[in-house]
Amino acid sequence: MTYLDHAATTPMRPEALEAYLSVAREVGNASSLHATGRRARRVVEESRERIAAALGARPSEVIFTSGGTESDNLAVKGIYWARRAVDPRRRRILASAVEHHAVLDSVAWLEQREDAEVTWLPVDRTGRLDLAALDEAFQRYADEIALVTVMWANNEVGTLQPVEQIAEIAAAYGVPYHTDAIQAVGQVPVDFSASKAAALSVTGHKLGGPTGVGALILRADVACEPIMHGGGQERDVRSGTLDVAGIAATAVAIEAAVKTQAESAAFLTTLREELIRRVGEAVPSAVLNGPREQRLPGNAHFSFPGCEGDALLMLLDAQGIECSTGSACSAGVAQPSHVLLAMGADEDLARSSLRFSLGHTSTRADIDALVKALPGAVERARAAKAVSRH
């Protein structure tokens, strides 16, 4: 099996799995007042401290959630509601056009159901935010902006965003800035307090932790309405009994990923550059999407003109090579990637794309297997697309 889909999820780190199992054997609700509860609470709070230290945050700023999607929903909706409650004029959201669906659809929902106004911020051909457009939006709507949300790194094409510049502009206008750093943590340096962001989403399973646990790093002075109500856990922002074992494993994984980030990035960048070069040799018509620099180390994303991504995916899957079209497909009709469309690709090119993402278990043999299977798959997929044009 050649697994080239680490951006979807990556294998658990052995030490994280170990942590999970040892904690999962113990009983304990971290909200209970007795000794068993206190033991669970201690695991949670130590994990919170480890995550805070790894991400340059204070422990009180770490709010555990069920994962990246919840973190994004909580930040976007919660901050919007809180800001609007204080000042009813603040109903505008600035968001990049290339956000993950967890942000994109939350913003769209607020627009449809909660009277939000939205300014979608354009990106350049590499997927990087147009800072001039951001500046202009701030000048134009200064008094009506509830929040700005721009991801740290794009999940499809790997583009790193100018987070610090965005945070600087947002801070100048006193507007909270949320950033979805789900793909970034462990791949590039992420320091919450240095970034000046108001809120940051992170999840465990993209960096060697379990699925089902994530966090929203939320600055203490940023108000956020809960989307789930109940026992008032997590600063009253996120109710629900905590997954103690999952949290312990996530903390171990985040800590390990951040500690090894520099060497991992160097390793992945070398491997990725080889992948890009050899894919280009095997299929000369392949087009690399996204930037060459300022890119997630493990991300390679191509369009294969004349092919459909889903046909390529199927053909590679049949040969044991696992990758992603990178676009959202909800069992119904696969839509062309909104990210590529925002980068100026036409629908045909947007539908012709595949993402290969590397991670901590990737090897050169994975690339060997890919470039061996790819030319034949591309040829077949091209023939299949040709017959469908009737």
Next chain:
Amino acid sequence: MRVLAAMSGGVDSAVAAARAVEAGHEVVGVHLALSRNPQTYRSGARGCCTLEDARDARRAADVIGIPFYVWDMAEQFHTDVVEDFVAEYAAGRTPNPCLRCNEKIKFAAVLDRAVALGFDAVVTGHHARLENGVLRRSVDLAKDQSYVLAVLTPEQLSRALFPLGNSTKAEVRAEAAARGLAVANKPDSHDICFIADGDTRRFLAERLGKQPGDIVDAETGEVLGRHDGAYAYTVGQRRGLGLTRPAPDGQRRYVLSITPVTNTVTVGPASALDVDLVRGKAAVWLTEKPTEPVECVVQMRAHGETIPATVTVEGTDLVARLHRPARGVAAGQAIVLYQPDPDGDIVLGSATIDQASRQLVNTA
């Protein structure tokens, strides 16, 4: 063989895929996404195009242990089936969209793509028997679908597998249960999958608009009522005519014909519905194209009766002389020729009905 199993999310296609695996084929399951907006199609029990159906198909593929993908066929389906459906009604004919879907989507667009991707055949859960290029009715006559497959060419059929033809629906359901397929008890799909509420007349009205015209009596030429669009009527229809005055002879009136040019619906007594000469266009022959008149039985709508006939070839058309009159034959439906056979009636060919008329008097 490498085989692509078209999986609708129903019990038939799930069992067909499982049988293909058991027959030793390398099988990949594919669900066809046919709607641009899945929520607008019939849900669950009654259609094949909803998100729920896609999930059912995926789950069945998991249980069978085969890879599974969703293919976006929405655009082709819209052009070749939905728009064709509307255009046919607008032209005064009565189309069969399931037949068109087999002809243009499942055994054309999907099959062509599958072949290009390296597959040898497409397997479906249709109830019909296919061996050595011979297409026969299913052993389960109540569920037989040979009528909607008879439009396929020998080339298309040479790359089709129908593993269910020798089983009854009850046997298929029992087998699905035994295989642990959750769709074992899923109700059959009915009606037209792209008309969410089953209201064909309203569906057409939304697309073709109101086109008021006269309802005219065939015998006297009298105007018996008005309609909002001739497209909403089908030959043989009795209900919903909304005649404002009774027919001169006081008898029930049926739709005899639809004339789009004058936007007229012509009605008459039941006896006037009888036809015995049927012309079909664009004939497809599964056997060699006959040079002599063929004695056979013909079927002119899905699950309709069969009538003995003598069929002759006229260029690309065929002409069927019925040995006894048929009632309610609508242009746009398929006429399918069967050769009766104790091992299952054999499909000889088919054509699209263009004209039907009464030639002989008192044949009955």
